[in-house]
Amino acid sequence: MASSSSPQEQYGIEVIENYETTCWGCGLRVMLPTCASVFKCGWCGAITDQNKQKRDQKCFRWRTLRDRCFLSVVTIFMFFVIFGGVWAVYPVVFSVSLLCGILHSILTVLLSIATISSFSLAALTCPGTPPTILWGSYPTVGKGDLENYTYCHYCSKPKAPRAHHCRSCRKCILDMDHHCPFIGNCVGAGNHRSFIAFLISAVLSTIYVSVMAAYSSMHIWPPLNYSVGHINGASSADRAWRFMSEIIAAFLRSALFLSSRGLVLAYLLIASVSLQIGLSILLWQQLSYIYQGKTYLSHLSSPGDNDEEKKDCQNLVRFFGFQYPVTRFLPNFRATPKRHVK
Ligand SMILES: [Zn+2]
Ligand SMILES: [Zn+2]
Ligand SMILES: [Zn+2]
Numbered sequence: 203m204a205s206s207s208s209p210q211e212q213y214g215i216e217v218i219e220n221y222e223t224t225c226w227g228c229g230l231r232v233m234l235p236t237c238a239s240v241f242k243c244g245w246c247g248a249i250t251d252q253n254k255q256k257r258d259q260k261c262f263r264w265r266t267l268r269d270r271c272f273l274s275v276v277t278i279f280m281f282f283v284i285f286g287g288v289w290a291v292y293p294v295v296f297s298v299s300l301l302c303g304i305l306h307s308i309l310t311v312l313l314s315i316a317t318i319s320s321f322s323l324a325a326l327t328c329p330g331t332p333p334t335i336l337w338g339s340y341p342t343v344g345k346g347d348l349e350n351y352t353y354c355h356y357c358s359k360p361k362a363p364r365a366h367h368c369r370s371c372r373k374c375i376l377d378m379d380h381h382c383p384f385i386g387n388c389v390g391a392g393n394h395r396s397f398i399a400f401l402i403s404a405v406l407s408t409i410y411v412s413v414m415a416a417y418s419s420m421h422i423w424p425p426l427n428y429s430v431g432h433i434n435g436a437s438s439a440d441r442a443w444r445f446m447s448e449i450i451a452a453f454l455r456s457a458l459f460l461s462s463r464g465l466v467l468a469y470l471l472i473a474s475v476s477l478q479i480g481l482s483i484l485l486w487q488q489l490s491y492i493y494q495g496k497t498y499l500s501h502l503s504s505p506g507d508n509d510e511e512k513k514d515c516q517n518l519v520r521f522f523g524f525q526y527p528v529t530r531f532l533p534n535f536r537a538t539p540k541r542h543v544k
Contacts, residue, residue, distance in 0.1 A: 226250055226353045227360065228343040247349035248337075254355060265370040269386035273325065276384050280321070283470065284314050287411055290466045294418040306414070313407045320400035321385065329390035330376035332362040366499055379488075379497040395522065398492075401485040408478040415471040422464050492521045 220233050227248025234241055239252040288310060296303035335351070336342045337360050354361040354374050361367065366378040368388045377391035389397045491501055495512040 223250075227337055227348040227351060229339045242350075243348075245340075245345055246337075246343045247346045248351045248353070248360070251352060254352075262369065262372065269370065269383050272383040273386040276321075279473075280318065283407075283411060283474070284310070286466050287414065287470055290463050290470065291414045291418045293463075294421045295414075297421075309410065313403065313410060316403040317400065317407050320396050320403050323396035324382075324389070324393050324400050325385040325387050327387075327393040327396060329371070329378070329388040330392035332365040332374050332376045335360055335362075377497055378499055379491075380499065398485070398488060398521075401481055401488065405478060405481045405485055408474040408481065411470055412474040412478060415467045415474065419464065419467045419471060422461070422467070489518065492518055 221236055222231055222233055224230070225232050225243040225246065225248055227243055228246040230243065230245055232241065232243060240249065242249050291306070292303065295306045335348070337348060337351075348360060350363040351360045352363075353359075354367050356367050356369070356372065357374050359374075361374050362376060365374045365376050367374045368378060368381050370381045370383075371388050375388045375390040377394070379389040379394060379397075381388045382397070385397070385400075387393065488498075491498060493513060493515065494501075495514070495517045
């Protein structure tokens with residue numbers, strides 16, 4: 203009696219059937235095995251990922267609300283630091299000398315302008331729109347026109363290889379680094395430089411604020427009254443502990459008698475030092491990604507990719523927009539070959 207199963211099934215060989223589908227990029231029909239959910243078109247180079255689905259965008263309003271709250275808090279904080287700092291520090295610096303007061307006024311104006319302008323540029327500039335490209339039908343799309351492009355289900359259009367879709371901004375962003383709620387905007391090709399400029403000026407400003415707040419606090423802080431009696435037979439660790447606890451107690455007793463100016467200075471000192479630490483870490487992280495020729499998102503997608511060839515100081519130079527390599531302006535110390543005259 204003849205068996206109904208095929209020869210492949212008899213020998214336990216898995217049968218892969220082909221199916222026909224359409225490339226979203228050029229509209230050409232493609233034959234694929236049933237197991238292929240991701241494929242690249244041989245004509246236009248577009249990548250189709252059938253696993254990717256459009257996710258629910260219900261939380262968009264919450265993201266917008268969160269961004270606006272963060273943006274308002276950051277703006278209010280910046281103006282508080284500028285005006286509160288001027289009010290608390292200026293009586294002290296002008297009491298030293300008029301020249302000292304004028305110098306600090308100039309420094310404050312320069313740092314404030316740098317921080318506010320770079321912040322506004324980072325928050326208001328378009329983070330980078332991918333170039334518009336023709337797609338969808340065969341004669342229009344040439345060979346390799348959509349090389350490594352994917353399809354964005356949210357924007358319903360092609361997504362460039364270096365672009366990512368941001369669900370907070372509801373659009374695709376070229377060279378997207380991350381979505382920053384503190385500026386209420388994405389950081390991408392269009393505003394990455396302004397964002398780094400903002401981080402640099404914010405770090406410099408917080409260093410300046412912490413130094414000036416500490417200096418002014420020393421002038422207006424009430425004298426610390428403490429006494430550490432001699433303890434017979436106490437170890438050096440015990441003596442150090444008693445000394446520290448007495449200093450802290452005296453510090454807290456004095457803080458009760460602080461004026462409002464003193465309280466503002468104490469707040470500015472604590473806030474600026476903690477911000478300084480956080481912003482410096484962020485700046486260092488950002489600069490190291492730029493040095494490696496990456497963005498934060500591309501680092502996440504290839505965390506183990508430590509390609510030494512990509513790491514170059516020229517990446518930093520190119521990022522900050524210098525047209526020519528720095529080495530061009532440096533003297534050339536390489537020995538020039540001597541010419542032999544016959
Ligand atoms: Zn195609
Ligand atoms: Zn998109
Ligand atoms: Zn965004």
